[in-house]
Amino acid sequence: MIHFENVGMRYGMGSEVLKDISFNLKPGSLHFLTGPSGAGKTSLLKLMYLAHRPSRGKITMFREDVGAATRSELPRFRRRIGTVFQDFRLLDHLTAVENVALPLWIAGGKGAEIEEHVEELLTWVGLEGRMKARPPTLSGGEKQRVAIARAVIKRPDLLLADEPTGNVDPVIARRIMHLFLELNKLGTTTVIATHDMEVVNRVTADRMHLSDGQLQLFGAGETVPQEEEFEPAEFGSRLLDQNEFGPRRYVADENDREDGV
């Protein structure tokens, strides 16, 4: 499905933010992409959603060499990919419904069924009251859900989500994860970049771990060696929750894991 071979990436003339990345994602697989802030998660996703070309190496997607793809061939690839951007990238002048319908319109769809379909999905992510709202009037979590709905509306072959649960409460986060898992069951290859260890620990999935531009892969059962990950959100909430004065590292409890949500 996706094959990276010794891929390197840099921004402009800067040093490589991704070094020698090699991996292979099987069709229908589910992966978490983790790593500290600035490790290069978003950058790796950018290569996969074809927003950036690698500075070296070879990327094969959908059995085609995307490095050799011309500009006019890119839309064909992009239409098979659903992306949840870390900064959402919604169109501010369109309503929530229109934003979500956009991938369908672009693919040539029209008519009332689209709207119905979109509204159903938005209802599912808990936005039934905000259909006609425009992004500037939405909260961060609401925007995130619109972005997610837009990414999954076309049931893409590949779903790339960058911090999809970063701005929502745990209940919505579970809902969203459930949605992703359902889609994954239907065959969508899924890569979710996240800092949210709760989500990671809840779900059995392969791990891609980035640190300092290098990638390590772990199977579903393997434990990822904990590094000095600093999670401000976790830090703060645990501190308050437990009324403790010192930070306590959140350690995943093996028994706490569930397969679903």
Next chain:
Amino acid sequence: MTQAVHFLPDEKSHEATRLLPYVMAVMVYLSALALMGSMMLHKGFGEWTETLSNRLTVQITTADPDIRYAQLQEVTKLLRNTPGIEYVRVLNDIEIEKLLEPWLGEGNVTSDLPVPDILDVTVSRSMTVNLDALRGMLSKVSENIHLDDHQQWLGRFLRLMDTVEYTALGILLLVVMATICMVIFGTKAGMAENRETIAVMHHLGAKDGMIARAFQDRFMKYGLKGGIIGLLLAFLTLTSLIFLSRDLASDLVKVPDFPIVQVAILLIIPFFAALIAMMTARMTVLRNLGRMV
């Protein structure tokens, strides 16, 4: 044709290009005036030169009225007997007075003013008259007889007409060029303003053609809107100009009529403006997108 997806912000919120229709209106106004002016002059001059081209004027400026009268009789006879001349008419005093009035002022043409006799001669269109021979014969009658075939006049007139028309054409060309530049400018501004929107559209799999379509549709509308406003203003201007000039017209210079057919042709100007705007916007978008990653 690519499907139209309305992904750009509402035109009303479109700061960079919202004034474009009005500039388009000015451009269309200018080109419509240039075109209308030249078409009306063309038609008016055309008719006029047509009437003049088979006319000769003979003037007898002999001061003594009796001798002048005798010469008039002789010249009339001579002209009537010349092959190729169809019709000879002697202008009466009132007609001559009218001709002189624009120069001398009304009521100033008094009977004691020495006024020449004038003959209006119509030449057959199918036969050529040997003007040199005719001139020779007339000068034998008197040195005070002048034959004017208007050729010098007409030649200058035709040159002026050509100049006017080339100028109008030049103005038209300049206006079209300015319009194209303006649309390029506007399209680029619009693209810069919607940079992020375009990037998102690309990520969602939109082709360049779809993005170009949105811009070309918008600029086509601007062109049409501006075109209609500009043309209406041009008609208004022209109508009032004709209305005003009717009062000033003398019998010598006839104000051209409103050439309905030609002016109807001008109705395509707004569509032409829309077409230029559309094509320019499309090419600008495609060229500039091609430079993006």
